[in-house]
Amino acid sequence: MLNEWLYLGIFLTIALAIPAAALFIAGLLSPKKPNPIKDSTYECGMETVGVSWVQFKVQYYIYGLVFLVFDVETVLLYPWAVAYNKVALYGVLEVILFVAILASGLLYVWRKGALEWV
Amino acid sequence: MTGMQILFLITSAVVLFSSIMSVTAKRMIHSALWFVLALLGVAVVFAMLEASFFAVVQVLVYVGAIAILIIFATMLTRRALEDKGDQFNRATLVTLVIVSIIFAGLVVSLKSWAPLQNLTSPLSAEQLNVGVLGLALTAPDGFTLPFEVTSILLLAALIGAIYVAYERKEKKK
Amino acid sequence: MNFIYDPVPWVINWLTQLLLGWGLPINLVNTLLYLVGAVLICLGAMLFTTMLIWAERKIGGRFQDRLGPNRVGPWGIFQSIADMLKIFTKEYINPVGIDKIPFNLAPILAVAAVLAIWAVIPFSETVFGANINVALLFIIAIGGLGEMAIILAGFGSNNKYALLGAFRAVAQLISYEVPMVIVLLIPVMFSGSMGLNEIVQAQKIPFIIYAPVACVIFFICSIAENGRAPFDLIEADSELVAGYNIEYSGLKFGMFFVADFLHAFTSAIVFTTIFLGGWQGPGVEQMPVLGGAYMLIKTLVVYFLMLAIRFTLPRFRIDQMMALNWKILTPLALVTLLVTALVDKSIPHEMTLVRIGALVIVNVLLWLLADRMITAYRKRNPIQVVTGKARPLARPEILPVVEKEAAQ
Numbered sequence: 001m002l003n004e005w006l007y008l009g010i011f012l013t014i015a016l017a018i019p020a021a022a023l024f025i026a027g028l029l030s031p032k033k034p035n036p037i038k039d040s041t042y043e044c045g046m047e048t049v050g051v052s053w054v055q056f057k058v059q060y061y062i063y064g065l066v067f068l069v070f071d072v073e074t075v076l077l078y079p080w081a082v083a084y085n086k087v088a089l090y091g092v093l094e095v096i097l098f099v100a101i102l103a104s105g106l107l108y109v110w111r112k113g114a115l116e117w118v
Numbered sequence: 119m120t121g122m123q124i125l126f127l128i129t130s131a132v133v134l135f136s137s138i139m140s141v142t143a144k145r146m147i148h149s150a151l152w153f154v155l156a157l158l159g160v161a162v163v164f165a166m167l168e169a170s171f172f173a174v175v176q177v178l179v180y181v182g183a184i185a186i187l188i189i190f191a192t193m194l195t196r197r198a199l200e201d202k203g204d205q206f207n208r209a210t211l212v213t214l215v216i217v218s219i220i221f222a223g224l225v226v227s228l229k230s231w232a233p234l235q236n237l238t239s240p241l242s243a244e245q246l247n248v249g250v251l252g253l254a255l256t257a258p259d260g261f262t263l264p265f266e267v268t269s270i271l272l273l274a275a276l277i278g279a280i281y282v283a284y285e286r287k288e289k290k291k
Numbered sequence: 292m293n294f295i296y297d298p299v300p301w302v303i304n305w306l307t308q309l310l311l312g313w314g315l316p317i318n319l320v321n322t323l324l325y326l327v328g329a330v331l332i333c334l335g336a337m338l339f340t341t342m343l344i345w346a347e348r349k350i351g352g353r354f355q356d357r358l359g360p361n362r363v364g365p366w367g368i369f370q371s372i373a374d375m376l377k378i379f380t381k382e383y384i385n386p387v388g389i390d391k392i393p394f395n396l397a398p399i400l401a402v403a404a405v406l407a408i409w410a411v412i413p414f415s416e417t418v419f420g421a422n423i424n425v426a427l428l429f430i431i432a433i434g435g436l437g438e439m440a441i442i443l444a445g446f447g448s449n450n451k452y453a454l455l456g457a458f459r460a461v462a463q464l465i466s467y468e469v470p471m472v473i474v475l476l477i478p479v480m481f482s483g484s485m486g487l488n489e490i491v492q493a494q495k496i497p498f499i500i501y502a503p504v505a506c507v508i509f510f511i512c513s514i515a516e517n518g519r520a521p522f523d524l525i526e527a528d529s530e531l532v533a534g535y536n537i538e539y540s541g542l543k544f545g546m547f548f549v550a551d552f553l554h555a556f557t558s559a560i561v562f563t564t565i566f567l568g569g570w571q572g573p574g575v576e577q578m579p580v581l582g583g584a585y586m587l588i589k590t591l592v593v594y595f596l597m598l599a600i601r602f603t604l605p606r607f608r609i610d611q612m613m614a615l616n617w618k619i620l621t622p623l624a625l626v627t628l629l630v631t632a633l634v635d636k637s638i639p640h641e642m643t644l645v646r647i648g649a650l651v652i653v654n655v656l657l658w659l660l661a662d663r664m665i666t667a668y669r670k671r672n673p674i675q676v677v678t679g680k681a682r683p684l685a686r687p688e689i690l691p692v693v694e695k696e697a698a699q
Contacts, residue, residue, distance in 0.1 A: 004421040005165045005173075007325045008410055008429075011420065014329040015406035018337060019399045019546055026379045026542035033382065041386045041450055042538055056193040058283055060462050063613070064187040065283070067465040069276045070621070071183045074472045075175050076268060078428060079252030081479040084632070085640075086249065091256035092636045094265070096629050101269040103625055105276040106617075114284050115617045117610035147446055151393065154439060174428040182435025182468075186461060189442055193458065248424060248485060 062114050066106070073102050126166060133159035146192045154185045168241060171248045297579040299418045332420070333406050340553045341371035347552065347598060354602035381541035386449060389538070394447030397440045398539065398546035404437035405554045412560055413488050415570045415582035426487040427479060430561060431472055434516065437550070438464050441525075441535050444547070448538040457535035459609065460525040464516060466616045470624040471512035474505040477631055478565050491569035499566045500647060504627045504654045506566045508620055513558040514597060515616070518551070521604040522612060559594040560586075567593070623661050630657060 080087065080095055109115055133156050140152035157180040164173035228234055244250070254260045294301045303324060310320045345360060345368060352359025360367030385394075411426040413419035423429060438461050445457020479485055481501060482493035499506045518525035526534045536547045563569060567589045570582030607615070634653050638646045 002166075002168060003321065004423045005168075005170070006322070007329070008421040008423065009162075009165075010322070010325045011329040011333070011410035012403065012407055014326070014333050015403040015410075016399055018330075018333045018406075019402040019549075022337075023395075023399065023542055023546065026381075027383060029380050030382045030541055031380075034385070038384055039387050041388060041448075056190070056458060058194060060458055061187070061190045061194055062280065062283055063462050063466055064183075064190045065279050066276065066617075067469055068179075068183040068187050069272050070469045071472065072179055073269070073272055074469075074476065075179060075428075076255075076265070077476055078479065078485065079171070079248050079250075080256050081252070081476045082247070082483060082485060083249035083252030083256070084480040084636075085483045086253060087256050089636050090258055092632050094256050094262060095632065098266060098269045099625055099629055101266070101273050102276075103622070105273040106621065108277055109280050110618065112280060112284060114280050115613065117613045151443070170423055170425045171428075174425045174432050177435060178428060178432035181439065182432060183465070186435075186438060186442070186465060190458070246424065249483065 059117060062109075066109055066115075069105065070102070073099075122166065126163070129159050129162045129166070132156075133163070146195070147189065150185060150189050150192055153188070154181055157181050157185065168246060170246070171251070295580075296577070297415075297417055299415075328420070329410070332409050336406060336409055336553060337402075337549060339556075340549050341375055343552050343556050344371040344374075344548075347555075350595070350598050351602045354599065375545075378542050378545045383543060384538075384540040386538050388449035390447040390449070392447075393443040394538075395543070397444035397447060398543045398550075400436060400440035400443065401550040402546050402553070404433055404440060405550050405557055407433045407436075408557050408561065411487055412564060413491055413569060414586060416575060416579045418579075418583065419488055422486060422488050424484065424486045427475055427485040427490070427565070431468065431475070434464070434468065437554075440550075444539070445535040448535070450538050453535050453537045456525070456537070460518065460535055463518070463522065463524060463609075463612065466613060467512045467515035467522075467620075470508050470616065470620040471516065473621070473624040473628055474502075474508045474512075475565070476628055477502045477505045480632060480635070487564055487569075491564060491571060494568040494571050496647070497566060497568035497571070501650050502566075502627070502631060502654065503651070504623070504657050505631070508624050508627070509566065510562060511620065513562060514600065515612075517555050517558055517597075519555060519597065520601045521607050523601075523606055524609055524612060555597060556590070556594055559590045559597060562593050563589045619661070619665065623657070627654070627657055 077095065077098070080091065083091075136152045136155040136159065140149045140156060143149040143152055157176060161173045161176040161181075164170075164176055255265045256262065306324060306327075307320055310323065311317065315323075348370070349359040349367065360370035363369040363373050385391075408430050410420045411423065411429055413422075441457050441460050441464075445454045445460075448454070478490055478498050481498060482490045484490065484493075515522040536544055539547065563586060569589075570579075570586045572581065572585035575582040575585070630653055631650065634649050635646065638649055640646065
């Protein structure tokens with residue numbers, strides 16, 4: 001098992017190194033002639049107005065939140081799915097209860113109108 | 119020193135450094151990004167302990183969900199991204215002293231804890247199977263009640279957070 | 292072990308013997324071989340991307356009644372290579388006010404997050420990368436790094452539109468991860484493992500037959516995760532300038548491009564592995580190298596299907612896209628999971644045919660039910676058609692008759 005993780009670690013390092021190397025080589029090959037107009041922020045083609053880090057609406061946060069709850073829920077279900085062939089019907093009913101409780105949460109969010117993109 | 123130990127030292131150094139940076143960084147989003155690096159380091163430690171499931175869950179839940187939620191939350195705050203304020207105040211020194219005392223106490227009490235004295239044996243292939251965890255969670259004589267309570271806890275978190283975050287909208291109607 | 296029947300393990304074996312013969316310790320030899328394998332796969336995948344870009348442009352051209360690339364080499368096959376050489380010599384423009392480290396890290400991370408998936412894919416019975424027992428979750432988790440790359444790009448660019456594009460992209464990606472993670476429980480249930488090798492080995496009959504609804508949900512979600520049409524709001528150039536990568540130039544932009552095209556192909560591979568039986572096919576026991584060929588053929592079919600969808604369907608609006616995810620796919624995925632678990636548990640596994648029949652019937656019923664509910668919902672809430680004022684036309688006679696009547 002540890003060998004597999006070693007391979008994965010090496011692979012991840014290489015996967016980071018190859019694009020980095022490509023970017024580095026391209027940086028050597030490419031011309032460097034900056035000037036103030038070229039280096040100004042493109043934005044949408046106009047002059048930038050105000051600061052770039054604007055405040056966002058709460059909708060993104062709500063999606064993030066619902067996603068987080070469902071992500072944690074599903075991660076808890078994965079060990080059960082691996083053991084599925086060994087669990088009795090009782091285990092399945094238990095998971096149905098587990099999911100039903102959370103589905104009611106989804107229903108609440110839905111009814112509240114928090115899932116609408118406005 | 120084996121390769122494992124060197125790797126562990128490097129990872130721990132990265133985790134510690136990025137944790138400190140995440141506390142002291144001036145801009146909130148930089149803190150969040152350093153925090154992500156610290157979480158990734160912890161995932162590597164899990165992988166080295168052969169806890170595959172927890173290594174992956176660490177990345178999936180913490181980096182993939184919680185960190186993104188934190189970044190979304192920083193974007194909700196007004197002008198926090200350009201905040202150049204001082205990261206330390208008068209309480210910093212006092213807190214540092216208290217935390218050091220607690221940490222020293224932890225180290226001392228852990229040193230006398232029996233399971234830390236001898237090395238644990240490597241897990242067998244059977245124990246590494248994630249299914250064991252699943253069976254324990256859902257078997258009638260296992261952890262059924264905690265499993266279901268988790269679901270209720272998650273539900274409470276969801277409803278509570280939506281209630282707090284969404285109140286403003288309802289008033290408008 | 293014979294070279295023709297199974298070339299890759301033969302070469303690995305030969306190399307191991309050779310290096311051991313030089314007196315190197317076995318651990319070092321293994322590490323070296325891992326390194327060589329990783330470099331070969333990563334480089335191969337990235338160079339293969341040039342072919343993918345060519346294929347996509349050519350097929351897209353044919354779908355839209357154009358020629359596509361046709362100048363460089365036969366059928367324009369070297370077009371992407373010429374493009375690649377050109378982009379290597381393009382200047383990097385660093386706009387003022389960028390956050391240097393996130394800005395430069397983002398393109399690297401975007402490619403690495405896609406490449407990392409190749410580490411766990413079993414290409415044939417004997418050729419596979421890391422056989423970790425949580426490979427399925429690893430694929431999902433590594434997608435989180437891709438999201439992080441988008442956030443880094445949007446935030447590092449010092450550009451309101453890039454930031455807005457990045458956040459919309461991440462909102463889309465995390466939303467579609469929910470039904471995807473839920474339906475992936477179904478193959479795990481059937482195979483009793485999260486390792487991709489075990490999942491493929493369990494698919495003597497591909498899982499698409501056991502769980503067609505889950506398969507369709509997964510397919511839709513993987514298109515959305517790629518940010519391909521009809522879910523290409525990530526790159527909605529009519530609304531967001533060009534999305535999160537607007538300030539990038541030269542190869543830094545090219546890296547996002549590579550990540551995008553490679554991700555499409557990679558998700559076709561993942562779909563093949565999880566639902567179409569990967570390398571399974573007739574005669575793979577005798578000749579494992581056939582498995583690689585089966586895998587390639589299946590992947591190309593799935594990839595072609597993705598391209599067909601991309602070049603045929605128009606784009607969703609963002610509220611429609613979110614509604615599709617949270618109000619249709621997520622509830623449907625949850626119900627599919629529970630019903631599949633219940634039906635599968637109540638039928639003994641020895642009665643294979645009955646089991647498959649029951650699962651197929653249940654899935655068809657689920658699909659019909661979902662369709663019914665959507666239709667009923669649409670009837671209650673009809674889509675509002677918003678039209679502007681009728682404008683005077685320069686040449687009204689060229690309009691088709693129907694439209695002319697509508698205008699009157």
